[in-house]
Amino acid sequence: MKKTGAGNFFEDFQLGQVLEHATPRTVTEGDVALYCALYGSRFAVQSADSFAMDIGYEAAPIDDLLAFHVVFGKSVPDVSLNAVANLGYAAGRMVTPVYAGDTLSAGSKVIGLKETSSGKTGIVYVHTIGENQRGELVADFVRWVMVNKKDPSTPAPNVPESGPVVPDLPDCVGAEHLAAPTDLDMAEYNFQLAGSPYAWGDYTVGEKIDHVDGFTVEEAEHQLATRLYQNSARVHFNQHSEKDGRFGKRIVYGGHVISICRALSFNGLANAFKIAAINGGAHVSPIFAGDTVYAWSEVLDKMELPGHPGVGALRLRTVGLKDKSAQDFPYKDEAGKYDPAVVLDFDYTVLMPRT
Template identity: 60%
Template sequence: MAKTSPGRFFEDYHPGLILDHAVPRTVTEGERALYHALYPARHALQSSDDFARACGLPRSPLDDLAAFHIVFGKTVPDVSINAVANLGYAEGRWLRPVYPGDTLRARSEVIGVKQNSNGRTGIVWVRSRGENQRGETVMEYVRWVMVRKRDAASPAPAPVVPDLRDALSPSDLVVPEGLNFTNYDFALAGERHRWGDYEVGERIDHVDGVTIEEAEHMMATRLWQNTAKVHFDATQREDGKRLIYGGHVMSLARALSFNGLANAQLVVGLNGGTHANPCFAGETVRAWSEVIDRAEMHAPGVGALRLRLVATTGGEPFVRKNQDGKFSPNVLLDLDYWALIPR
């Protein structure tokens, strides 16, 4: 009897399949230190216990995208170990802060499948949830991934494409219990810009850039226990390159957005996201943002901004798509998210 597994292929998925993912992960302070070592992350709420307590939280929570990466990593062996590429996200919500000492696990449900016209790959949609040690859902999201078939000659399943929302509404967003920005310290946060200073349609060039090193992206992918072969095994691609984990680009862009959005403290909603082009070591990631919408929240002093975060490898700022409607070859990531900011 074989003791090893090649992982699931496209033929192994069907709508309604429930995947309980292995290896729960207890979060420690080391998680925060490593995240801040890998990215220029410096939002005050995730950096200082004192700052977090002044904002009504018991202590500084783990960075929202770090929590996302941990949950995402749990799902990879069952969802995308044989993936060609992770394609996009929708309907993501952060429901509870994650603190050092919490133990996270993940569960997914397959909600759609569709074979590609080449007959060698197919798209699989899953809704994944991360839970803490008390069984509380801390976050949930939908993603879709292109997965290799085991046998190109195997029959195609009946296509099921889920009907996903274009965006979350402000009423879908969950503000952490106790969050209060009425005594927010703008000097300690690093910028004076509050909710009312941002206009819908405004674009912000985040100025800075980070060149991706092979060692750093490999460390990050291992840190999140992401086992997708294309990130580790250079023989998985014809060009002999290891594909950068899309979440690595996501965290780099979010960290770069501090310059101009230092007070967008908490990511609470993921409306959509696309990894537009592959990223490889040696490339320099830059970022710009666009304000799509604004909303007042019920918590004291708290507002929400809907932001488009675009990561690029350079070129003209604020160029997302070409005249033909396709993403510019310089665009790596197009992320549409909601963040909480003081009013």
């Protein structure tokens, strides 16, 4: 009897299907230290218990993206083990703070199915939810993935006769749906220790920020990072199989690039102390070991948060680039085509002290 699994192919997914993902994960202080070693992120709230406790946290919460990657990683064996590419994100929220010692688990629901024009693959839309050991919502997000078919020569039996189902997704998470901690005392926020004097009121819609620094992706580091999240997608690990793939080598996990860009964004956005929402995102082109990542950000919107007088929200677009500096803010041309250097287009919302 066969006891191993090959993962789900496009034909295996059904609309409304609920997937309970295996392997709950207790996040430890070791994970936090390793995450810091991989990216060098310097946001003060996540770096120092004393800083975080001064403004009302019980300790330094783990980085929001570490929590996101752990939840995402839980979903990979069921959703994207046979993926060609992770295509995008929407409607993501980071809700309850996660601390070292918390245990995260995840589940997903299939909310959309669409066969591609080639007939060899299909696009699967899932809504993934991550919870802690108390059943509190830590994160939820929608993502869509291009997945190989098991038999490319036959029509997919799981797409309804009425046609493809593509969920209607919001452009962004509205201010009323952002989870801002209600018990923070931003009067105790120390801008000197945080590394920047610039608060929410100092940013303007349309402003662009070159984050200046570059980060070269190392083979060992991206492999280690992806294992940290227990992300088992073979395109990131198996050179024996990927030598015959589209690129002839392993692809760097897109979340690794997101974390690099977030760490780079400290230079210019040091007081963006929490990611509250992931509004959308696209991995425009792949990254490989040896590539150097640069990033720039644009302020898309500013939002006041009723009931949180000390905290404001900035909606940002952070653009990651490969082997090209961000000083001229490369993005899209007049026809809407991405600059060849663009690897990441990430739309998210951060919280900042207002004064």
